[in-house]
Amino acid sequence: MGVVVGVAMTLFLVLLQSGFYFGFRRDITVVGDSFKADLWISQRAFLAFDYVAHFDDLSCLQALSDADVSHAMPVVVEWSRMRRLPDGAVDDGQIIGLDLNSGVKVDLGTDRELDAASLLAVPGNVLVDEKHLPRLGLSKFGEPGVEIRGLNANVVGVMRGKKLFSTACLVATDLDNARRFLGLKANQITFVAVKCRQGADLRTVRSRLQARLPEQRIWTAAEFHDLTQDYWVKLTGIGPVLLLSAGLAALVGFLTVFLTFSHLTAEKLPVYAAMKAMGASTAELSAVVLVQIAAVFGLGCLLAVGGVLLTLSALASTTISVVLTPGTAAAGVGFMALCSLAAGLRALGKLAKVEPAEAFRT
Amino acid sequence: MSANGLILRLDMVAKSFREPTGLLRVLDGMALSVRPAEIVLVQGPSGSGKTTLLQIAGCLLRADAGRVEIRGKELNSACDAERTEAHQRHLGFVFQHFHLIEALTARENTMLGLRLKRQPLDAKRVDEVLTLLGLANKAAKLPRDLSGGKKQRVAFARALVGKPGLLLADEPTSQLDSHAAEAVAGQIRFCVQEYGCAALIATHDARLHAVADRVCTIREGRFDE
Numbered sequence: 001m002g003v004v005v006g007v008a009m010t011l012f013l014v015l016l017q018s019g020f021y022f023g024f025r026r027d028i029t030v031v032g033d034s035f036k037a038d039l040w041i042s043q044r045a046f047l048a049f050d051y052v053a054h055f056d057d058l059s060c061l062q063a064l065s066d067a068d069v070s071h072a073m074p075v076v077v078e079w080s081r082m083r084r085l086p087d088g089a090v091d092d093g094q095i096i097g098l099d100l101n102s103g104v105k106v107d108l109g110t111d112r113e114l115d116a117a118s119l120l121a122v123p124g125n126v127l128v129d130e131k132h133l134p135r136l137g138l139s140k141f142g143e144p145g146v147e148i149r150g151l152n153a154n155v156v157g158v159m160r161g162k163k164l165f166s167t168a169c170l171v172a173t174d175l176d177n178a179r180r181f182l183g184l185k186a187n188q189i190t191f192v193a194v195k196c197r198q199g200a201d202l203r204t205v206r207s208r209l210q211a212r213l214p215e216q217r218i219w220t221a222a223e224f225h226d227l228t229q230d231y232w233v234k235l236t237g238i239g240p241v242l243l244l245s246a247g248l249a250a251l252v253g254f255l256t257v258f259l260t261f262s263h264l265t266a267e268k269l270p271v272y273a274a275m276k277a278m279g280a281s282t283a284e285l286s287a288v289v290l291v292q293i294a295a296v297f298g299l300g301c302l303l304a305v306g307g308v309l310l311t312l313s314a315l316a317s318t319t320i321s322v323v324l325t326p327g328t329a330a331a332g333v334g335f336m337a338l339c340s341l342a343a344g345l346r347a348l349g350k351l352a353k354v355e356p357a358e359a360f361r362t
Numbered sequence: 363m364s365a366n367g368l369i370l371r372l373d374m375v376a377k378s379f380r381e382p383t384g385l386l387r388v389l390d391g392m393a394l395s396v397r398p399a400e401i402v403l404v405q406g407p408s409g410s411g412k413t414t415l416l417q418i419a420g421c422l423l424r425a426d427a428g429r430v431e432i433r434g435k436e437l438n439s440a441c442d443a444e445r446t447e448a449h450q451r452h453l454g455f456v457f458q459h460f461h462l463i464e465a466l467t468a469r470e471n472t473m474l475g476l477r478l479k480r481q482p483l484d485a486k487r488v489d490e491v492l493t494l495l496g497l498a499n500k501a502a503k504l505p506r507d508l509s510g511g512k513k514q515r516v517a518f519a520r521a522l523v524g525k526p527g528l529l530l531a532d533e534p535t536s537q538l539d540s541h542a543a544e545a546v547a548g549q550i551r552f553c554v555q556e557y558g559c560a561a562l563i564a565t566h567d568a569r570l571h572a573v574a575d576r577v578c579t580i581r582e583g584r585f586d587e
Contacts (some may be wrong), residue, residue: 278421279446279478359457
């Protein structure tokens with residue numbers, strides 16, 4: 001039973017650490033990925049979605065003047081301090097200002113019946129990410145719950161499945177509201193999300209827009225996603241640390257499974273020697289060892305998957321993100337299967353070398 | 363039965379092991395004969411070659427020189443298949459540390475003795491042996507639920523169920539307390555009489571002298587009978 005628990009704990013850790021890493025990867029681009037945009041326009045010096053400079057919204061109009069651009073949405077993004085009104089505590093937030101009437105669709109994760117465009121057009125109205133709601137300590141929607149740079153913000157709804165990878169609160173509101181909260185000028189924007197007409201050649205449109213907007217940079221949606229992801233995953237220490245944790249979990253997992261199965265066989269070697277002395281063949285004993293390893297692996301997997309499901313359910317209401325797709329789970333189980341196989345082969349090697357005469361010595 | 367009526371005959375058996383300090387001669391011209399239904403104890407100080415003798419007699423180790431006959435057939439120079447066949451047909455083993463399978467009950471461990479000898483899995487015979495050894499009411503117990511003495515009896519049952527001609531036992535009482543050791547000694551005598559098999563037992567335990575027909579002491583690689 002101890003061996004089963006060891007295998008289960010190992011797989012549990014490997015799956016959970018991988019889940020944390022993929023959760024982090026999802027969260028860092030979840031806001032940008034919510035826009036159904038084909039192209040993005042940003043300031044030239046663009047690092048990531050979260051670290052940006054503002055520019056004039058004239059470029060939005062210039063984009064719209066392209067024959068192959070059907071819609072363009074000016075977007076404002078900036079970090080801000082917030083004060084929670086119920087207890088006065090200071091919190092961090094990322095304020096996203098949107099023009100929901102622009103025609104570029106955005107999946108905010110709100111209830112279907114919620115008319116976000118109308119609601120957020122009301123001065124001071126905001127949406128916050130659902131997982132942050134308990135921290136704000138609000139008793140109901142529609143009343144001032146937070147103060148952003150001295151201005152009251154009324155939380156009128158929540159966004160499900162949208163949250164930042166940090167502990168900061170994601171706040172979405174109308175473009176004008178956002179400018180007001182952030183103290184930006186009426187013409188300042190951070191991005192333009194561009195939707196092209198169906199059938200338009202994105203590379204051609206991009207070249208034309210780039211030629212027309214030399215002070216800005218035009219990105220495809222995929223480039224925009226990758227740039228933000230690469231910034232956080234590769235250029236900051238956060239991604240490497242999480243990746244390292246997942247890698248270490250895999251390494252520890254490999255060693256644990258390998259050593260556990262090796263130990264399991266090693267401690268039984270005198271018995272196997274006795275069996276050989278009494279007439280058992282190496283093939284028969286190998287089959288016993290392999291069945292034993294397969295059984296321990298199978299039970300360990302069941303226990304680990306059960307533990308992971310329980311943990312996912314417990315973390316669902318917290319701000320901790322774990323993304324575990326069937327593919328990732330299958331890869332984790334497959335990895336452990338390979339570890340078990342490697343350990344099994346080593347065990348068989350030991351078994352083949354056991355001399356029946358050793359049964360009389362041990 | 364062999365022409366000379368012996369179940370085991372060792373003649374001029376020699377065995378050396380290569381050690382860092384040089385060649386260690388463990389058995390040097392050893393001779394031993396065991397008749398059916400005879401109990402022979404082999405004693406001697408640690409490292410005197412008792413275990414090596416059992417390994418050679420059990421066809422688990424080849425002697426460097428000499429003859430090893432089981433039921434009249436010379437096996438030391440025989441091929442592996444012949445040795446395996448002879449060892450499966452004629453020999454039963456009992457080990458110092460029992461070497462029972464922890465996941466199997468006493469009955470299943472006994473049944474394993476038949477399986478490893480490629481004999482039909484005769485449940486009746488298994489129950490007979492267990493009853494003979496006073497384990498009828500322990501047949502469904504796992505080894506961890508049995509005392510040391512009972513475990514050794516299961517080990518004897520596993521060795522005897524295949525009806526071997528010669529039982530080879532290595533320190534069968536060394537792990538047992540005095541009471542259990544005496545009980546096991548009595549069982550050995552009883553089983554040998556009941557099954558007609560001989561027993562070659564390597565031991566330090568003087569309590570086994572009472573059941574032995576002969577006690578042989580190894581000195582300098584030979585018997586001092």
